Amino acid sequence: MAVDKVVPSAAAAVADIGAGATVMISGFGPPGQPDLLIEALYESGVTDLTVINNNAGAGGEAISELFAAKRVRKVVCSFPKAIGSTVFDDLYLAGEIELELVPQGTLAERIRAAGAGVAGFYTPTGYGTELAEGKEVRVLDGRPCVFERPLIADFALVRAHRADTHGNLVYRKTGRNFGPLMAAAAEVTIAEVGGIAEVGAIDPETVVTPGIYVDRVVLGADAGAEDER
Amino acid sequence: MAVDKVVPSAAAAVADIGAGATVMISGFGPPGQPDLLIEALYESGVTDLTVINNNAGAGGEAISELFAAKRVRKVVCSFPKAIGSTVFDDLYLAGEIELELVPQGTLAERIRAAGAGVAGFYTPTGYGTELAEGKEVRVLDGRPCVFERPLIADFALVRAHRADTHGNLVYRKTGRNFGPLMAAAAEVTIAEVGGIAEVGAIDPETVVTPGIYVDRVVLGADAGAEDER
Amino acid sequence: MSWSRHEIAARVAWDIPDGAYVNLGIGMPTLVADHVPEGKQFILHTENGMLGMGRAATGDEVDPDLINAGKIHVTETPGAAYFDHAESFGMIRGRHLSYCVIGAYQVSQDGDLANWRTTSPTVIPGVGGAMDLAVGARHVFVAMDLFTRSGECKLVESCSYPLTATRCVERVYTDHGVFEPSADGFRVVELAGGVGIEALRECSGLDLVDAVAA
Amino acid sequence: MSWSRHEIAARVAWDIPDGAYVNLGIGMPTLVADHVPEGKQFILHTENGMLGMGRAATGDEVDPDLINAGKIHVTETPGAAYFDHAESFGMIRGRHLSYCVIGAYQVSQDGDLANWRTTSPTVIPGVGGAMDLAVGARHVFVAMDLFTRSGECKLVESCSYPLTATRCVERVYTDHGVFEPSADGFRVVELAGGVGIEALRECSGLDLVDAVAA
Numbered sequence: 001m002a003v004d005k006v007v008p009s010a011a012a013a014v015a016d017i018g019a020g021a022t023v024m025i026s027g028f029g030p031p032g033q034p035d036l037l038i039e040a041l042y043e044s045g046v047t048d049l050t051v052i053n054n055n056a057g058a059g060g061e062a063i064s065e066l067f068a069a070k071r072v073r074k075v076v077c078s079f080p081k082a083i084g085s086t087v088f089d090d091l092y093l094a095g096e097i098e099l100e101l102v103p104q105g106t107l108a109e110r111i112r113a114a115g116a117g118v119a120g121f122y123t124p125t126g127y128g129t130e131l132a133e134g135k136e137v138r139v140l141d142g143r144p145c146v147f148e149r150p151l152i153a154d155f156a157l158v159r160a161h162r163a164d165t166h167g168n169l170v171y172r173k174t175g176r177n178f179g180p181l182m183a184a185a186a187e188v189t190i191a192e193v194g195g196i197a198e199v200g201a202i203d204p205e206t207v208v209t210p211g212i213y214v215d216r217v218v219l220g221a222d223a224g225a226e227d228e229r
Numbered sequence: 230m231a232v233d234k235v236v237p238s239a240a241a242a243v244a245d246i247g248a249g250a251t252v253m254i255s256g257f258g259p260p261g262q263p264d265l266l267i268e269a270l271y272e273s274g275v276t277d278l279t280v281i282n283n284n285a286g287a288g289g290e291a292i293s294e295l296f297a298a299k300r301v302r303k304v305v306c307s308f309p310k311a312i313g314s315t316v317f318d319d320l321y322l323a324g325e326i327e328l329e330l331v332p333q334g335t336l337a338e339r340i341r342a343a344g345a346g347v348a349g350f351y352t353p354t355g356y357g358t359e360l361a362e363g364k365e366v367r368v369l370d371g372r373p374c375v376f377e378r379p380l381i382a383d384f385a386l387v388r389a390h391r392a393d394t395h396g397n398l399v400y401r402k403t404g405r406n407f408g409p410l411m412a413a414a415a416e417v418t419i420a421e422v423g424g425i426a427e428v429g430a431i432d433p434e435t436v437v438t439p440g441i442y443v444d445r446v447v448l449g450a451d452a453g454a455e456d457e458r
Numbered sequence: 459m460s461w462s463r464h465e466i467a468a469r470v471a472w473d474i475p476d477g478a479y480v481n482l483g484i485g486m487p488t489l490v491a492d493h494v495p496e497g498k499q500f501i502l503h504t505e506n507g508m509l510g511m512g513r514a515a516t517g518d519e520v521d522p523d524l525i526n527a528g529k530i531h532v533t534e535t536p537g538a539a540y541f542d543h544a545e546s547f548g549m550i551r552g553r554h555l556s557y558c559v560i561g562a563y564q565v566s567q568d569g570d571l572a573n574w575r576t577t578s579p580t581v582i583p584g585v586g587g588a589m590d591l592a593v594g595a596r597h598v599f600v601a602m603d604l605f606t607r608s609g610e611c612k613l614v615e616s617c618s619y620p621l622t623a624t625r626c627v628e629r630v631y632t633d634h635g636v637f638e639p640s641a642d643g644f645r646v647v648e649l650a651g652g653v654g655i656e657a658l659r660e661c662s663g664l665d666l667v668d669a670v671a672a
Numbered sequence: 673m674s675w676s677r678h679e680i681a682a683r684v685a686w687d688i689p690d691g692a693y694v695n696l697g698i699g700m701p702t703l704v705a706d707h708v709p710e711g712k713q714f715i716l717h718t719e720n721g722m723l724g725m726g727r728a729a730t731g732d733e734v735d736p737d738l739i740n741a742g743k744i745h746v747t748e749t750p751g752a753a754y755f756d757h758a759e760s761f762g763m764i765r766g767r768h769l770s771y772c773v774i775g776a777y778q779v780s781q782d783g784d785l786a787n788w789r790t791t792s793p794t795v796i797p798g799v800g801g802a803m804d805l806a807v808g809a810r811h812v813f814v815a816m817d818l819f820t821r822s823g824e825c826k827l828v829e830s831c832s833y834p835l836t837a838t839r840c841v842e843r844v845y846t847d848h849g850v851f852e853p854s855a856d857g858f859r860v861v862e863l864a865g866g867v868g869i870e871a872l873r874e875c876s877g878l879d880l881v882d883a884v885a886a
Contacts (some may be wrong), residue, residue: 356623
């Protein structure tokens with residue numbers, strides 16, 4: 001059978017995300033954020049999620065709704081503060097959400113490690129700060145470094161610019177951010193895209209996320225007539 | 230001043246590679262091998278090199294000459310055996326060259342770690358084998374892993390398909406291999422390319438090695454009239 | 459009658475599901491690509507930085523920049539992608555590759571694999587990507603002849619050759635049948651026509667577990 | 673007279689060499705881009721995955737997919753490149769970025785930096801890329817006012833705010849002058865017109881080392 005990872009709807013794509021799941025969500029600000037998938041996740045009513053995202057409800061209404069509805073038990077992020085939203089702040093100060101704060105580069109590298117089968121690594125980032133408290137420290141080449149572990153997820157929801165039916169993805173400008181890392185780090189990766197092309201339509205030299213990392217492809221709400229098939 | 234990393238000749242580009250230097254050389258078979266730079270390195274007469282390459286003299290005459298002339302003290306590679314060449318074999322069996330044999334993925338990851346400021350990492354690859362003898366082992370998530378350190382070089386000689394004057398690089402097909410990793414892992418990176426374009430001529434979305442990693446750009450011998458400026 | 463190299467390859471291809479991402483080693487494993495059953499599509503990975511590898515290139519198809527891990531000129535299929543070595547081996551080590559099919563000198567009943575070097579002091583050691591594939595692929599299949607040219611069984615209680623990886627092999631496809639390492643010794647999953655399990659026990663000196671489907 | 677924010681930014685830009693790869697933090701550091709001396713070119717990095725960032729976008733230039741780390745819409749310059757977050761922070765941590773210019777709450781005379789959170793229990797902590805930039809950039813420059821609004825000196829013997837990184841700051845550019853952490857205490861490299869070193873010693877309570885070029 002010809003490989004075809006396109007799924008008809010966002011609701012179908014997220015249907016098996018169950019209570020207690022760990023979900024990575026791509027995006028840095030609005031660029032690269034899979035709005036339709038987040039909305040479908042919200043609509044599904046799923047609870048008790050652990051969310052891995054650079055922020056915690058910033059950059060989009062859909063993700064804020066998920067937090068506001070108390071569907072998120074824990075967030076792993078580098079910058080939970082959102083401009084123009086106090087949803088996370090209120091939950092956090094009320095002790096209703098757990099926060100694991102990670103330096104942005106360490107967050108990226110831990111996600112990358114999960115995807116690349118690296119079981120742990122040492123980084124100079126965070127040494128001597130409260131974010132490294134309790135973490136193993138080792139001096140390597142004269143420099144104290146902190147031991148960090150991979151961040152694995154059950155599902156990754158990523159936003160890309162275009163896909164082909166094999167799930168090969170290309171991104172657009174700063175919308176790339178965490179997408180390629182998260183796609184490789186989750187058991188199941190769902191990509192929301194602005195357009196879907198026939199296999200062979202994306203130059204193999206320019207593919208950013210090879211289809212091996214992608215399980216399902218959904219057309220974004222903004223895509224409209226952009227389905228090129 | 231407008232940034233311009235183009236150097237007039239391969240000889241000028243490698244002139245400061247001195248005796249005892251550690252040099253990474255890209256390539257897996259002929260694709261991605263910087264033939265002109267290797268030849269210039271040979272012509273420079275430099276001795277006592279440590280070479281980091283996937284092979285040890287395979288896939289090109291220039292690199293075999295370097296070994297045959299006993300300019301290489303040590304090689305770090307995954308597969309020194311060359312089809313149709315016994316240069317390395319003879320040196321090795323005569324005890325005239327040091328060999329550090331590294332699994333190919335660990336070789337790639339160690340080079341990547343050097344470029345990305347990762348001070349060390351644990352990998353399952355090699356555990357329980359003679360290539361991990363003497364290395365620290367740690368069980369992570371129930372799996373025994375081997376501790377590996379970054380591989381840093383003084384110089385990287387890489388081959389790319391095209392460059393712009395800022396040193397942004399794109400590769401071609403399986404010629405990409407170690408190029409992007411080595412470009413980031415060396416103090417000084419010299420790229421040999423098939424064509425040089427004005428800045429702005431390469432689509433920012435398709436750049437594989439951003440110019441920040443590249444210090445010098447040289448037009449390859451095969452490029453001829455391909456200089457697009 | 460024992461299976462031919464092509465029959466072994468076809469047997470392997472039969473067990474790999476449609477849509478799988480597969481890395482094929484040099485030699486007998488390469489033949490698997492020629493025996494993909496109708497209705498199935500495998501996406502081939504080559505560790506020098508490509509998914510969607512096609513068959514060997516001939517004539518005008520030869521592109522100097524396009525080779526596989528065995529340094530043979532190959533072609534590209536629709537949906538292919540190129541990437542660097544860190545990504546390629548991250549893909550392997552990160553367990554994204556569904557299957558790899560490789561050759562072996564020896565496989566132990568615990569699933570240990572020896573396929574990268576002999577113990578000869580005059581042979582230059584070279585490991586390439588063997589250790590990465592053995593620890594990384596979700597399913598490690600070995601395709602090999604059951605006996606060496608000098609008649610020694612390559613399924614062993616424990617490997618005498620240097621190891622590539624421990625406890626990694628899931629199935630071994632040979633000219634005499636299909637075997638699975640297990641805690642109770644090798645399970646015999648299938649036998650080539652005319653091959654008797656008792657005779658194999660005798661040649662190999664192994665406690666073979668009869669698991670041939672009735 | 674003390675320097676304005678723009679004068680501080682210009683002073684920083686003066687010290688960064690032509691062709692440098694530079695990351696500029698939010699606030700006063702951002703102004704550095706407006707004061708690049710004639711004949712120099714800086715290549716700007718934004719940690720959300722871009723080199724060759726241009727100025728803020730206006731009108732039709734606004735592209736929804738193109739923002740900087742401060743989530744402001746920006747433009748692209750010729751020679752730009754996009755990449756993912758692992759590459760972007762590998763670039764930072766791997767010491768490829770020549771300069772970063774950031775703000776601070778406090779800098780200690782050992783070069784420790786505190787710029788990511790205050791100790792207020794009602795403020796949500798958020799670190800972003802601050803710790804990565806502080807340990808990674810080859811030269812870490814701080815641009816800030818020397819005193820807080822309530823008059824406390826932000827150069828300190830040791831930081832009372834939570835640290836971002838230890839021993840990382842190379843130079844501090846302030847409205848009153850330029851300072852360098854050193855083993856002997858802060859070295860005063862330059863003073864704004866009319867600012868006296870004795871007066872600064874008094875306000876700050878620090879042993880300032882006079883290193884102003886004659």
